[in-house]
Amino acid sequence: MNIIETIKKRKSSRTFNQVALKPADKRDLESFIFDNSKGLENEVINFRIIEKNNTDKQMKLDLGMIKGHNNYILGTSKSTIVSRVNYGYLLEKVVLKATEMNMSTCWVGYFDYTYFNEVAIEDGFDIPSIVIVGYSEERQTFQDKYIRFTINASKRHSWEKLFFNYKLKTPLTPEYVKKYSDSLEMVRLAPSSGNTQPWRVFFDETLNEFHFYKKSISKRYELRGLHDIDMGIAMSHFELTSLQNELSGIWIKHTKENFNLIDDLQYIMTWKCE
Numbered sequence: 001m002n003i004i005e006t007i008k009k010r011k012s013s014r015t016f017n018q019v020a021l022k023p024a025d026k027r028d029l030e031s032f033i034f035d036n037s038k039g040l041e042n043e044v045i046n047f048r049i050i051e052k053n054n055t056d057k058q059m060k061l062d063l064g065m066i067k068g069h070n071n072y073i074l075g076t077s078k079s080t081i082v083s084r085v086n087y088g089y090l091l092e093k094v095v096l097k098a099t100e101m102n103m104s105t106c107w108v109g110y111f112d113y114t115y116f117n118e119v120a121i122e123d124g125f126d127i128p129s130i131v132i133v134g135y136s137e138e139r140q141t142f143q144d145k146y147i148r149f150t151i152n153a154s155k156r157h158s159w160e161k162l163f164f165n166y167k168l169k170t171p172l173t174p175e176y177v178k179k180y181s182d183s184l185e186m187v188r189l190a191p192s193s194g195n196t197q198p199w200r201v202f203f204d205e206t207l208n209e210f211h212f213y214k215k216s217i218s219k220r221y222e223l224r225g226l227h228d229i230d231m232g233i234a235m236s237h238f239e240l241t242s243l244q245n246e247l248s249g250i251w252i253k254h255t256k257e258n259f260n261l262i263d264d265l266q267y268i269m270t271w272k273c274e
Contacts, residue, residue: 001100003240007186010096013104013136016068020051021134025101029133032097033073039086040232040251040269047075047091049133050118059115061108066132069106074130076121084128084225085268088232092190093240095131104136109193109226129229156188157197163188166202166211169262177203180210180273182245186237193226194218199234200265208273210238211254213265231268238271248274 021029026049033047052058052070061069073094077083095105113119113127121127160171163184174181180203187199196217203210214231216222221230235251242249249271 001096003096003237003244004182004186006096006100007189007237007241010099010105010191012106012191013132014062014066014106016066016070016104016132016134016136018054018068018070019135021049021071021103025103026051028101029073029094029098029103033094036090036093039090040235041082041086041253043083043086045075045077045083045087045090047073047094048119049073050116059112061111061132066106066108068136069132069134071132071134072116072130073133074116074119074127076119076125077128079124079126079225081225081228081268084228085232085235087128088229089236090232091129091131091229092233092236096236096240098133103133106132107191107193107229108132109221109224109229128225155195159184159188162197162200164200164202166204166209167206169202172203179245179247180242183238183241183247186241187234190230190234190237192230192233193221196221196227196230198227198230200262201238202262210271210273212238212268212270213262214268215265235269235271242271250274 030049037046038044050072054070073091077087098105107129109129111130119127159173163172164170165172177184184201187201192198198215198217200213200215201210212231212235214227216227221227252270252272254270
């Protein structure tokens with residue numbers, strides 16, 4: 001998988017062909033899910049593909065704007081920030097694998113969890129988000145184009161609003177972090193709830209670390225835990241791009257209190273370069 005090409009290729013589809021997954025595609029995707037179930041801080045999340053029959057009552061999503069869906073990827077996570085971040089981190093890897101396989105996907109944060117009666121939800125756990133997976137026409141429908149336009153789906157913040165020097169708090173430039181410029185650019189291109197891009201990344205040149213912070217953009221998304229999932233998605237992009245560019249590192253969690261003291265940002269996790 002060329003991760004940069006795959007990230008650029010991925011787009012949220014909202015009109016699916018209401019057909020079952022091809023057996024080979026389902027088998028390969030399930031194998032990938034099984035092999036990539038352990039994520040941040042070694043937490044395991046067991047995702048599964050759920051296929052609904054065409055005779056099943058279809059769940060209305062996004063006020064009925066998402067159509068033709070009957071295949072879903074989902075799991076359960078603890079009702080904590082850390083676990084939701086891990087959920088996004090792991091599931092985005094599945095999304096990118098599906099993209100590489102020429103399948104269409106769409107992240108969905110608001111849905112009726114009772115629709116998935118196949119999934120047992122323990123106390124203290126929930127289904128924080130789902131991904132629709134399937135096939136759609138290569139040409140986007142007018143509805144897809146219209147929705148992408150109304151939510152500015154292709155618009156992204158510039159570097160100066162997202163990436164900063166940890167010590168000076170000044171914006172980073174691609175030239176300043178040349179080796180990691182691709183990694184940060186793929187973070188910039190990551191999908192997020194309502195395209196809010198709640199991540200803020202600070203480069204600590206002294207420790208050679210990238211600190212990931214969450215900025216609450218939407219109270220509605222924050223209360224639903226969707227910004228946490230967004231953070232995991234961004235971290236997944238950063239890691240996959242870095243590793244492809246032979247820039248090894250590990251995720252660590254600092255416990256110092258000063259990691260929560262940058263304006264109105266909440267510290268999430270750190271990529272320690274090796």
